[in-house]
Each structure stands twice: as C-alpha cells, then as structure tokens.
Amino acid sequence: MPHISLNNLSISYGNHKVLHEVSVDIPDSQITVIIGPSGCGKTTLLKSLNRLLDLNDDVSVKGNVLIDGVNTYDPKADVLSLRKKLGFLSQRPYPLPMSIYDNIAFGPKVHRLTQEQIVQQIRDLEGRSFQVPERKNGAMDVLVESYLRLAGLWDEVKDRLRTPASRLSIGQQQRLALARALAVEPEAILADEPTSALDPLSAQLIEKQFKFLRNNYTIVVVTHILRQARRIADYVIFLYLGELVEHGPAESFFKSPKDERTRAYISGEIS
C-alpha cells in the first residue's frame, strides 16, 4: 500500500474551487514532481497532505488523504503525528530563531526523545553502532552532526554550530531546513518550490540532496520549472486549473504524454 494516496480530493477557499476531485497514489521511495502553471493548485495539493492548509481561513476539503492508511481529514486523526511523518520545505526557508545546532535539535527536544531513543535513531540512520561521546549532550551532538551531513551542510557549518541560523546564506538555510525536517524521522519530504528563492548553485545542491535521499524517503516536490522536473522526477503529476490532467512515471510522461494539454505544456505552448 502506498504511503500517501489521495481519493477524490476537492479543496476550495470560500467559494473559489482550487482542486477538483483529485485521485492519485504517490509512489514510495521516489521523487514525485507536481507540475503545472501558477495558480493551478500545486501548493494547495501539497499542503493538503500534512494539513498545513489549516492555517488558512475558510478552507473546505472534501474527499480524503490517506497517510499509511489513516485519513488525514478524519476528525479523530492525530494531526501532530501525521505531520511528523511528512517533513516540509517551504518556498523561502525559515531558520528558527535559534542557533544552527538548536535548529536541528529542536524537533527531537520538543518531542522529548530520551537518550536511548536518540542513540537508536542515530543507529537506524547510520546503519551501524557507534560510540556515544561521554560529554553532556554527547548523543544529541552526534545526532545533529548526522543530519547536517545527511543534508550536505556539515562541512560548511561545523565550526559555527552555535551561531544564529539566520546568518547562513539562503541556500544553506534551505539545506538546514531539510536537516531539521529529517531530524524528526519523517517518512516523506514535501517541498514547495524549494529552489525558487535560491541561486542556481544552491538549487543544484538541493536537487542533488533529493536524489541522494530518494532511496529512503518518499519525496514530493512542487515546481513550475519544467527543466527541474525533467532533471529530478521519477514520477510526475500534472495539474491544470485545479484538475489532475495526467500522472505517470517520468519517462513515459515526458516522452509520450497522452493528454493534449500535457503535450501543450511540455512543449511550452501553455505555461
């Protein structure tokens, strides 16, 4: 069973309908890219998965989103643990108002992980046992380092872990956000145009990191950059004016699109 699947999902803001009856299964351990012109509901679809839509007033949601078989929109659903399963990167990164170190340690600390749980988490991540340093917070130090490495940021920040995260460049902030999201052990990463505020080199680093992570995480990326979709996608979902037009494995999607609108979008006739 797929981790994430959508059934007849319709979403509207007030009277404005944004998504019409979208049904799709998001494949595990692959990069799924949601593409489409601006304002076609890509971000709404993404944020419906972890209920960040709740931050909006007047949203109404019909249909359901199943995460590991649990309907996210069930009134009895445990939203906090559902959100914890889905890491999230926003368009512009937001470093939490604390040090680089604390940005990573924040999630595990808020979720009150014990020393043993931290050690176990690092073991699961690294796939090997290791020596916990004797000093205070030794295990947390190792955890922070592991996730900074996983996000490809360690070498750039290892000498200034205690400086405020806001001093990092915006590209580094986005990788910090990735490390922070990974540190609460999600099963999937949702990214909302994660490179749109970044310079080309930083964008490349993020893409590289996604490709590196795809074996262990389900990754869903919203983008309006077609070339980016071609570079990273394993699976593509194409939305047009709130409607799911076509979805399928990247290769067949780009080589032999079935729908007229997909063809027009890929060839650049509509954007």
Add this chain to the structure above:
Amino acid sequence: MKVRRFKDSLATTFIRASLVFVNAIAFVIAITLFMKTRPILAKTTLSHLLSSTSWHPLRGDFGFFPFIIGTLEVTAIAMILSIPVCLLSAIYLSEYAHGRFRGFVRLVVDILAGIPSVIYGLCGVIAIVPLVRILGQALGSPTTGYSLLAGGIILAIMVSPVITSVALEVFRTIPRAARENSLALGITTWEMVKHVILRSSLHGIIAAIVLGFARAFGETMAVLMVVGNVPKVPLSLFDPAYPLPALIANNYGEMMSIPLYDSALMFAALILMVVVGGFSLGAHLILLKIERRGYV
C-alpha cells in the same frame, strides 16, 4: 520642465522643514523645562529634590520622592497587570482566531484606544474605586478605594489596547513560512508560539511594552481621578498615591503665588520627560543588542 523642477525642489524643502520642525519641538521643550527648573536647582540640590519625602511648598520644602515612587508604582502595577493579558490576547488573535473574528476585535481595540482618558477616569470612579474599597475591606486594610491599586487597574485598562494592537501587528508580520516550517515538525500550536513566534518577535514585543509604558507613565487625567492624590509614600496597594502628572495638572496655575512652586512643577515635568526618554533609549539599546546576537 522648469515648473516641474521647481515643484520638486519646493516639495523637498517643505519635507526637510517639517522634519526639522518636528524634531525641534522636542529640543525646545527640553530646553524650556531645563531653564525653568534652574531656580529650584539653585536653591536645593538635585539629590535632595529626588530623595526627600517632605513636601511643604509654603516652607519652600520640595521633596519629590513620594511622587516619583507613586508614578513608578502605579505604572509598574499597570504593566504587571496588562502585559501578560495583552500578549496572550494578541497571541490568541494572531495564531488561533479566525480572520473575521480578528478583524472584529481589531476594530473594538482601536475604538478602546481612542476613548478619551477622562471617560476611563469616570468609569474608574464609578466601578473600580468601589471595587477596590470592597477588596481592601475583605483583605483587612480599610481604604477609601482611591488608591495605588485603583490607579494601576485603570492604567492597565487604558494601555491594553495599545500593547495588544502593536503586539498583534508584530505577530502578523512573521512570515507564514515560520508557522509552516515549525508546525510541519509535528509540534503543537503552543510549542510553535513559545519557541518560534515569541522568539521571532521579541523585538516588536519590547516596542509594544515601551509604547504602553510611555503611555502609562505620562497618563494624567484618569489616574488623577482615582489615585487619591496624597503626597505620601504609599505603603500598601490600598494607600493613596500622588503621581507626577497628577501633581502638575492639579497645581499648575493655581499655586503660583508660592515662591519656587512654578519651578518645582517644571522639575516634575522634566523628570517625567527624562524617565520616558531614558526608558525608550534603554529599550532601543536592548533591541540593538538582540539584533547583534542575530536571532531576530
């Protein structure tokens, strides 16, 4: 073309002139107050004026200590009562409430902020003073109700709209990404508020408190009506007090035949101005320090 250039230079001149004018007023007031206080400073020392508790204008004895203490205590009570409530309401409106409800409350808060202080004073006399009297009796300290506590409560009510609306504005300027990034970690709204929203807006919260403080410290009419106006150091919440603004408002223009009285009241005004100015400056320095640390 010529006309347009002329208009541009005219506009620039006017803009500069207004700026100079606005800033000059502050200096003119400060200089005037200082000049006017010189007679009393020539007669007594500054430390005596600030620390003496004896207030006998007819004997030329001007001790400002009771007034200074009264002002500080009334303001402190007001801030202690209002800051937590205002911050919590602003948090509720910003993070929990529906947009329409927020809009409605904003309107109410703006109306509250615009009510003339004499009306707050009247409400204080009608409602707060009797309440404080009953409370005092219940707690075993008989009081007329015209007291430090009544003044503090009425001031707290008056500064609440200011602190609430500034704090709310500050919370709303925090980008959506802050909420999305933190909530996505699976934390509760309260954890987000505590660790992210409040920390990110430390700057603005301090600004809100400074604005509230400045308003409370200089507020005259409403406090004067409920605080009792007895020039003695208040020993309990139920004792009457006599804050500086009330002293000036009650006496200026009436007791001018007494030598040095005029100068003494000017001295009171100078203290008010210096304290409010100093507090703003202090807050500014704290902000600079926070900024240098770089978390906000």
